[in-house]
Every structure is written in C-alpha cells, then in structure tokens.
Amino acid sequence: MGFRAGVVTFPGSNCDRDMAVALEKVSGEPAIRIWHGEASLPERLDLIALPGGFSYGDYLRSGAMAAKSPILRAVIDAAERGVPVLGVCNGFQVLTEAGLLPGALMRNANQTFICRTVPLTVENTDSIFTHGFEAGETIRIPVAHHDGNYFADDATLDRLEGEGRVALRYGETCNGSRRDIAGVLSANGRVLGMMPHPERAIEPVSHPSLGGPDGRRFFENLIGALASA
Numbered sequence: 001m002g003f004r005a006g007v008v009t010f011p012g013s014n015c016d017r018d019m020a021v022a023l024e025k026v027s028g029e030p031a032i033r034i035w036h037g038e039a040s041l042p043e044r045l046d047l048i049a050l051p052g053g054f055s056y057g058d059y060l061r062s063g064a065m066a067a068k069s070p071i072l073r074a075v076i077d078a079a080e081r082g083v084p085v086l087g088v089c090n091g092f093q094v095l096t097e098a099g100l101l102p103g104a105l106m107r108n109a110n111q112t113f114i115c116r117t118v119p120l121t122v123e124n125t126d127s128i129f130t131h132g133f134e135a136g137e138t139i140r141i142p143v144a145h146h147d148g149n150y151f152a153d154d155a156t157l158d159r160l161e162g163e164g165r166v167a168l169r170y171g172e173t174c175n176g177s178r179r180d181i182a183g184v185l186s187a188n189g190r191v192l193g194m195m196p197h198p199e200r201a202i203e204p205v206s207h208p209s210l211g212g213p214d215g216r217r218f219f220e221n222l223i224g225a226l227a228s229a
C-alpha cells in the first residue's frame, strides 16, 4: 500500500495545492484532498497536512475558525491516536487554536506581512520531521505571514525547550517570536507546526520568497520516515 497523505482545504486556504504537489512529487503517490466540512477522514492516512493560507479569511484570529470546523474534530482524534500531522503557517495557527500545540501566533512585531526566505536552525533532529538534518544545521525556507509571532509563557517555553520540542528557530530577526521559535512539536513528536513553507522550496528556482532545495529535503526526510515505519 502506497504512502497516503491527506491535505485539508478550508475556505481561504491558498497553499493546499502546493502542499499536495510537494507531497506527490516527493512520494510519487497522489495526495488525498479533504474538504473542511467533512466530519471524518479517509481511512489509513500516513500523514495529515494542514496547509497555509487565510482560512475563513483570518476572521476572529488566524486559524481560530478552522480550529472549530467539522474536520478538525477528526484531525484531533487522529492526532491523539498518533497519526502524524503537519501544520504549515496557517496550519500551525490552526494547531495552536485547536489545542494540539501550545502557545499562540500573534501579529508580527513589525505589524507587516513578511514574505521572504529566512535561515532556520534545526534544533531537534529526533522527530519524523527533522531526523535527516544535522543538529544545529541552517536551512533556508520561505515565510509568508502576518501572524507568525510565536508566544507562550516562560514556563511553557522552558518545558518545550527541555523536552526538545522546539524543532526550528529563526536564524535572524523575523517576526518577534519568543526565543525565535519557528516550529514546535507535540509531546509525542508526531505533530509539527511551523511558520515557514517547505512546500515553497522543493525546486531550485532562485527567488527571494520562493524556491530552494531545503523544503524538498524536509519532505524526503518525513516521507522516508513514514514510508519505512
């Protein structure tokens, strides 16, 4: 049985197709598209991806309404059973709003939309998402968001760092995130929320906010870990 990834689309998602293309190019298997109004997930998913975009127009708070959508109940149940979940950008916001990851993504400190490729330090190399990178390695992945300013209180941040759950950190000043956190893992390491967009860096095009090889490496690592599990 081939690799089965599901990509959820909410009204206002705009990176769902890119996510599906990235998963398809790297895995060689079709991604399964899932509409937000569905109450259940397709069977036997190896990965659930919550893509970037502006779900429900970012009304109320980015990700807040998507976190209450019918499909999220099923995503939360699946995550609690250990099904891997990747949330990118708006998907990260949905994961925090849904309580699958701690903290919140607030308005960028400089009050502007930031759209550029940033250096990231890989902090954790033990997870299914990060195992193929070197600890402390710098990779380059694009960001594109206005609400990427990660906040959690000191006790939560200390716990996340102590448990190795800070997966990625910005390597330069970006959006005001506490401790420069760009990606956070769940306690079981099978849910990752990250603001940078690996699906925008799967081809070696040269553009300030698009392209590069490191997103492809990210998906190769992830799919490799899941396919061999």
Ligand SMILES: NC(=O)CC[C@H](N)C(=O)O
Binding pocket: 051, 052, 053, 054, 055, 058, 062, 088, 089, 090, 091, 144, 145, 146, 147, 148
């Ligand atoms: N690219 C995205 O997913 C953007 C997420 C969200 N709408 C924001 O701007 O913060």
